[in-house]
Amino acid sequence: MDLATAFRWTTERYPHRRAVGGPVPMTYAQWDARTDRVARALVALGATPGTRAIFLLQGGEPLATLHLAAQKAGIASLPLSTRFGADELAYCISDCSPVLIVVDETTHDLVALALESVEQPPAVVWAGAAADAPRGTMSLSAEIERTSPGPVGFVPSEADISVMLYTSGTTGRPKGVPRTHFAEFQSALAHLLQTGHAPGEATLGVMPLFHTMGLRSLLATVLAAGTWVPQAKFDAEASLELIVRERIGALYLVPTIFWALLQTGRLAEATSVRKLAYAGASMTPTLAEGLGETLNPERFVNHFGSTEIYTFSIGPDGVAKPGCAGRAGVFSRLRLVDPDPGAHPDDVVADGEQGQVAVSMASPEAFAGYWNRPDADAKSIRDGWYFTGDLATTDEDGDLWVAGRVDDMINSGGENIYPEEIENALARCPDLDEVIVVGTPHDKWGHAVTAFVVGPRGVDPAHTLAAVEAYVRDASGLPSMKRPKRIVVVDRIPRSAVGKTLRRHLVAGDFSALADSTGTAPR
Structure with missing residues (x-):
């Protein structure tokens, strides 16, 4: 088709x-x-x-x-x-x-x-x-x-x-x-099946169309003969007005947009919303819990995928298992293989071990290879499998939990540390709005676990810093090796147009510190 x-x-x-x-x-x-x-x-x-x-x-x-x-x-x-x-x-x-x-x-x-x-x-x-x-x-x-x-x-x-x-x-x-048309059609069909998007349902078209999520919302709505409600530029209050006025039933957004909608304090007015789906980045348990309590959705799906292959896996219940990436999608097949960059698709890790996510290129949702980039093909595609660069483990139920990107791993003092575990622990701190963890260069440790935090609006950055330091020490539950050696308060977290965190900007020092636990003067 x-x-x-x-x-x-x-x-x-x-x-x-x-x-x-x-x-x-x-x-x-x-x-x-x-x-x-x-x-x-x-x-x-x-x-x-x-x-x-x-x-x-x-x-x-x-x-x-x-x-x-x-x-x-x-x-x-x-x-x-x-x-x-x-x-x-x-x-x-x-x-x-x-x-x-x-x-x-x-x-x-x-x-x-x-x-x-x-x-x-x-x-x-x-x-x-x-x-x-x-x-x-x-x-x-x-x-x-x-x-x-x-x-x-x-x-x-x-x-x-x-x-x-x-x-x-x-x-x-x-x-x-x-x-291809075939891959796009199959991806839209998979979206309908996996999110429970109903025939005739209205959805918010705020995700940009230069991103696979924006295209999927558009095309899936067309297949379902639903109503696509465009919003050219995201604004939380304006989005909420559209959701309420247009009786939107399904939302497919990145976590940062969900967070902004929740922060309006008015999301409970969106009584027509019954289905939530998110992708593009991980969602903290606290945000998932807040959305579940506010909207009590019938479906709350974590969609794990990419531009190259639309669906890797689907976490079908964001309330019962917040952050869980679930099982392979309806048209997908995946496995966890050795994280080594040159690993073969058959180098599958043992149950419970961390591995790199590899997805079958036989999926009808898959691309065929990059445009004019044989070097990228050689790095990511091997023997009919697409190597995503994502690290994950499976739990006792066989469900997938994404630990982060291979490139985001922090090696501090010879230990491999994954940022998302620390971010999820710190996200429960009531004295911050956002947190991102990266490894910054350090003479002794090689890389120091560094938490960049955004405090509540109007709060003194020094107060935010002290509160987060106390939380890390007394309430985070993190072992000493995973506690941030540095905490930096910033006014914003650098992100791409679709909400992906640009960690490399922080690693490179491209930020303005409002307060810094190392005592470095704000710059």
């Missing part, structure tokens, strides 16, 4: 059902007609079947419409991160050789700067009002006005590239991950 056909079949079943919520709603019949015209406009602008087009917009319905229109026209959609710097963006443009790049008022200047260092720059297309189009750009809206209604007249194959996402680049260069 290709995505263009899937969209049309949903429209045939429920033409008058609300497809897009928010201030500018559309039925499925209206959205189908709108995406047809956008698809024809993209072709007229030079993006023919088999080509690639970058969509660099703030988000919301305009970006979703472009993505769905690209599926109908057989164009590989590349929704890139709006947080890329000019150098990263120039690299991605040169790497994927798009025929055009669609921009809006939030991204035009960045693209112009990036294109200065691109040898063969693509055509730039303006997504805003035609009258506002900057000099040197073509107007998408003007082209849409010139097109006639109706389908573009092309039906993609399920083997065609639907989308290419670039990894966030938390380490090294961004990597292109091409995904």
